[in-house]
Amino acid sequence: MINLDNRLKVAERLTMIGFLGNIMLTIFKLIAGFTGRSSAMVADGVHSFSDFVTDIIVMVSFRISGKPADENHNYGHGKFETIAAVLVSIALVYAGILILKSGFSKIFFLASGGSMEAPKMIALYAAAVSIVTKEALYRVTVVEGRRIKSQAVIANAWHHRSDALSSVGTLVGIGGAIALGEHWVILDPIASIVVSIFILKAALDIFMPTLNELVEGALSEDEVKTITDIISNEEGVKDYHRLKTRRVGERVAIEFHILVDKRLTIVEAHNVSRSLENKLKKEFGETTHISVHIEPFIEAEKKEK
Numbered sequence: 211m212i213n214l215d216n217r218l219k220v221a222e223r224l225t226m227i228g229f230l231g232n233i234m235l236t237i238f239k240l241i242a243g244f245t246g247r248s249s250a251m252v253a254d255g256v257h258s259f260s261d262f263v264t265d266i267i268v269m270v271s272f273r274i275s276g277k278p279a280d281e282n283h284n285y286g287h288g289k290f291e292t293i294a295a296v297l298v299s300i301a302l303v304y305a306g307i308l309i310l311k312s313g314f315s316k317i318f319f320l321a322s323g324g325s326m327e328a329p330k331m332i333a334l335y336a337a338a339v340s341i342v343t344k345e346a347l348y349r350v351t352v353v354e355g356r357r358i359k360s361q362a363v364i365a366n367a368w369h370h371r372s373d374a375l376s377s378v379g380t381l382v383g384i385g386g387a388i389a390l391g392e393h394w395v396i397l398d399p400i401a402s403i404v405v406s407i408f409i410l411k412a413a414l415d416i417f418m419p420t421l422n423e424l425v426e427g428a429l430s431e432d433e434v435k436t437i438t439d440i441i442s443n444e445e446g447v448k449d450y451h452r453l454k455t456r457r458v459g460e461r462v463a464i465e466f467h468i469l470v471d472k473r474l475t476i477v478e479a480h481n482v483s484r485s486l487e488n489k490l491k492k493e494f495g496e497t498t499h500i501s502v503h504i505e506p507f508i509e510a511e512k513k514e515k
Contacts, residue, residue, distance in 0.1 A: 217358045224351050224363060228370060229265040231347055232258055235373075239336050246333030247326075249316050250380040250402040253309040254340065257376050257409065260305040261369050292457075295365040295420040302369060302413035309376070310406035316399030326395045329384045337384060340377035344370045359495075365416045372412040379405035429455040429462065433494075437464060440489050446470055446482035448507035463499040464490060472506035479504050 239255030242248070320326060348370040355363030383401020387394055428434065434455060441450045453466040468486070470479050483502040491498050 217360070220354055220358050221360055221363050224354055225265050225366065228347050228351065228366065229262065231343055232262040232265060235340055235343060236262055239340060242332045242336035246330040246336070246384075248329035248333035248380075248384050248398055249312060249326075250383045250398045250405075251329070251333040251336055253312050253402045253405075254337065254373075254376050254380045256308055257305045257373055258340070260301045261373055265366065292361060292420050294362040295416060298362070298365040298369055299413045299417035299420065302372060302409055302416065306406045306409035306413060309402050309409065313399040313401075313403035313406065317396060317403075320396050320399075326398075328387050328395050329398055331388065334381065334384045334388060337377045337381035341374050341381065344374035344377065348374060361420055365420070368412050368416055372409045375408040375412075376405040379408070429457065433462075436493060437466075437490065440493065441466065441468065441486060444468075444482065444486050444489070446474070446478070447486070452503075458499070461497045461499060462494045463501075464494070465501040465503075467503040467505055469505050469507035472508070 236255055236258040239251055239258055243251035243253075243255050316326070348367050351367035351370060352364060355367050379401040383398045386397040386401075390397070429437075434453070437455065438450075438453065441447060441453075447468050447470060449469040451467050451469075454464075456463050468483065470482055474482075483504055486502060487500045490500055
């Protein structure tokens with residue numbers, strides 16, 4: 211299990227790499243979009259700029275979420291990381307709507323008799339460079355984000371992937387407009403609309419799990435089953451009830467009551483509880499918050515599960 215210091219270093223290193231890459235891509239795409247007369251590439255540049263903004267959000271959130279628990283934040287600052295993931299999804303929605311609006315505006319203009327020049331080759335080259343760069347950033351970031359179990363880093367990885375998808379659509383639109391001539395220049399804004407749909411879907415995929423965490427949603431069924439198996443198989447535990455779980459950033463919080471033989475001493479009952487804590491922390495990490503309430507087991511009593 212990766213410790214908090216290493217986790218922070220990994221997240222900051224990945225975010226800084228993406229941050230520098232997004233600065234260069236934003237500048238390159240916007241220059242290529244304006245000089246290459248491509249609305250799709252300008253929209254792609256705006257999307258890269260949104261990546262640049264979210265990189266800053268993620269870096270700041272990790273600095274805050276890495277702080278230890280204090281008297282005002284007894285469970286630590288992990289929710290700041292969750293909020294960062296929500297902000298990333300909101301930035302994706304904004305970028306998607308902006309690109310969607312721009313695409314429809316261009317199509318309406320052309321359908322009303324307007325004319326546009328075909329994009330230039332520099333816009334096509336910019337799209338190709340963006341695809342390779344952003345896909346590489348996605349693959350590195352998502353693997354490391356899953357390894358350190360960071361919602362914010364994984365969300366940022368998908369932001370890289372959405373930018374790569376955006377550039378694929380841009381490449382197709384620009385390439386078609388260049389190859390087929392001025393009568394097919396409409397392919398450029400059509401491509402930007404297709405791209406916006408991918409971006410909005412990526413935003414939804416990021417937003418839903420983070421929303422579940424913010425409203426104190428329980429852990430997944432598989433995770434809960436792992437917990438119940440550990441409790442049920444613990445020697446000395448007769449039964450359990452009132453199991454509650456939730457996620458606090460990268461940390462997990464688990465609370466439950468165990469019923470033990472009423473003849474056990476306080477020390478023996480405490481040892482059962484301690485054994486459970488150690489096993490659960492081995493499964494979910496050393497920073498897992500675990501609260502175990504001990505009750506005497508009475509054969510005839512009804513127990514609430």
